[in-house]
Amino acid sequence: xxxxxxxxxxxxxxxxxxxxxxxxxxxxxxxxxxxxxxxxxxxxxxxxxxxxxxxxxxxxxxxxxxxxxxxxxxxxxxxxxxxxxxxxxxxxxxxxxxxxxxxxxxxxxxxxxxxxxxxxxxxxxxxxxxxxxxxxxxxxxxxxxxxxxxxxxxxxxxxxxxxxxxxxxxxxxxxxxxxxxxxxxxxxxxxxxxxxxxxxxxxxxxxxxxxxxxxxxxxxxxxxxxxxxxxxxxxxxxxxxxxxxxxxxxxxxxxxxxxxxxxxxxxxxxxxxxxxxxxxxxxxxxxxxxxxxxxxxxxxxxxxxxxxxxxxxxxxxxxxxxxxxxxxxxxxxxxxxxxxxxxxxxxxxxxxxxxxxxxxxxxxxxxxxxxxxxxxxxxxxxxxxxxxxxxxxxxxxxxxxxxxxxxxxxxxxxxxxxxxxxxxxxxxxxxxxxxxxxxxxxxxxxxxxxxxxxxxxxxxxxxxxxxxxxxxxxxxxxxxxxxxxxxxxxxxxxxxx
Ligand code: 0RQ
Numbered sequence: 001x002x003x004x005x006x007x008x009x010x011x012x013x014x015x016x017x018x019x020x021x022x023x024x025x026x027x028x029x030x031x032x033x034x035x036x037x038x039x040x041x042x043x044x045x046x047x048x049x050x051x052x053x054x055x056x057x058x059x060x061x062x063x064x065x066x067x068x069x070x071x072x073x074x075x076x077x078x079x080x081x082x083x084x085x086x087x088x089x090x091x092x093x094x095x096x097x098x099x100x101x102x103x104x105x106x107x108x109x110x111x112x113x114x115x116x117x118x119x120x121x122x123x124x125x126x127x128x129x130x131x132x133x134x135x136x137x138x139x140x141x142x143x144x145x146x147x148x149x150x151x152x153x154x155x156x157x158x159x160x161x162x163x164x165x166x167x168x169x170x171x172x173x174x175x176x177x178x179x180x181x182x183x184x185x186x187x188x189x190x191x192x193x194x195x196x197x198x199x200x201x202x203x204x205x206x207x208x209x210x211x212x213x214x215x216x217x218x219x220x221x222x223x224x225x226x227x228x229x230x231x232x233x234x235x236x237x238x239x240x241x242x243x244x245x246x247x248x249x250x251x252x253x254x255x256x257x258x259x260x261x262x263x264x265x266x267x268x269x270x271x272x273x274x275x276x277x278x279x280x281x282x283x284x285x286x287x288x289x290x291x292x293x294x295x296x297x298x299x300x301x302x303x304x305x306x307x308x309x310x311x312x313x314x315x316x317x318x319x320x321x322x323x324x325x326x327x328x329x330x331x332x333x334x335x336x337x338x339x340x341x342x343x344x345x346x347x348x349x350x351x352x353x354x355x356x357x358x359x360x361x362x363x364x365x366x367x368x369x370x371x372x373x374x375x376x377x378x379x380x381x382x383x384x385x386x387x388x389x390x391x392x393x394x395x396x397x398x399x400x401x402x403x404x405x406x407x408x409x410x411x412x413x414x415x416x417x418x419x420x421x422x423x424x425x426x427x428x429x430x431x432x433x434x435x436x437x438x439x440x441x442x443x444x445x446x447x448x449x450x451x452x453x454x455x456x457x458x459x460x461x462x463x464x465x466x467x468x469x470x471x472x473x474x475x476x477x478x479x480x481x482x483x484x485x486x487x488x489x490x491x492x493x494x495x496x497x
Pocket of ligand 1: 355
């Protein structure tokens, strides 16, 4: 095709980027993330640093990315600041060492923040596309993220045109950008299947600084096979929801589901698929993982609205081989729509996310280990939890071979408060915290969710507590964390009188 914009090598594209530029990268998780321009920018950053010149960028993404983006740029020390969610080990280390300034945003809040200008000027939108026309029409690939907003607000656009994706992805994306207050109207999604926007991004072709031709798979890793713990967590969630239908607290037709990322989330969706008490359902979520594809194929999941297709390489191949089957069953939306609090509340979602730790009263820490070190970020968990019809948190009852109890007296970092968290599930059982006082919640958490090795310890914590509506003792509240930090094992905690 003859384009009015140049075809560039990745190095030529990288040469256009300058120190202190802010880049908005398309994609969401490793799905649809750029794979060749960021490593070339990393090479340029290293050369600039070696020549004694500064070269650091502001980086805004949809969510986490692949190793060729966050990994390569972090390794080259090329990221001055970064938002939102990330999951790259090199970037995480740089953030936790204070070398990269990271601030977290709810994923639904990124596009409004970009539009409002609070993140400063966006110099570049760098996007992966499956198709581009001379008229400036861009068809995205396996994710949307913030791509439509970046393309509109950025001064200039660079595109990785990736032949690894089929050219006929047109129709999988539904791109809608709401007006900002005070002109904002309802976002007209009344069912997960509703389509409200365009299937491609349209920009002035003069803004496209160049197209880089590539042929690379997404860098999404596979999943661990479910183990006994994740299977039990999955079965507990499915059993809880099937019972909610049986006793009439959930409609027989069920409600749409959101589910987070990772092995537990994958196993939970698998378990919902095999529970006969759960009718066929729809998903309104931000990440589609492998297990949803199985359920879309079997018909147990009738439709999935998401922001990304975060599939292992084999599952993505299968998806592409059956593109026509999935075309009427999958839609990919920008993250301010997939994670919209307004839509989550309207559709009445059942949300299932994973916690790092939960306290006896239902407060959840999703982001910081021992209250200090960032793991990944809040991602979409806050968007969904706060607005859910039923909000569920899952986690194994222990981490690090039992040296850490994930149920603690008091979370060391708060992402989701007791007012938003309704149900907690571990491999031991389900604590339905709805309609319970703090004291009742704590008793239920110990009985249903805490690992047997920690039950007496946590009962003793409550016993040693002073009086009050919430049975906290401030001088003991982080005693289990201190025991881990000082003696390597939470089981060594001694409660002070
Ligand atoms: O570390 O791999 O070094 O052993 O944390 O834990 O159990 O493998 O669980 O991969 O599902 O991740 C909350 C991080 C869970 C994730 C979190 C250690 C544990 C292990 C990972 P190792 P698991 P997962 C949709 C919604 C926030 C965002 C979100 C997350 C590692 O789900 O980032 O929900 N959620 N988004 O050993 C110390 C504890 C620990 C602990 C676990 N209490 N203390 N270490 N670990 N608990 C997605 C998006 O928004 C894009």
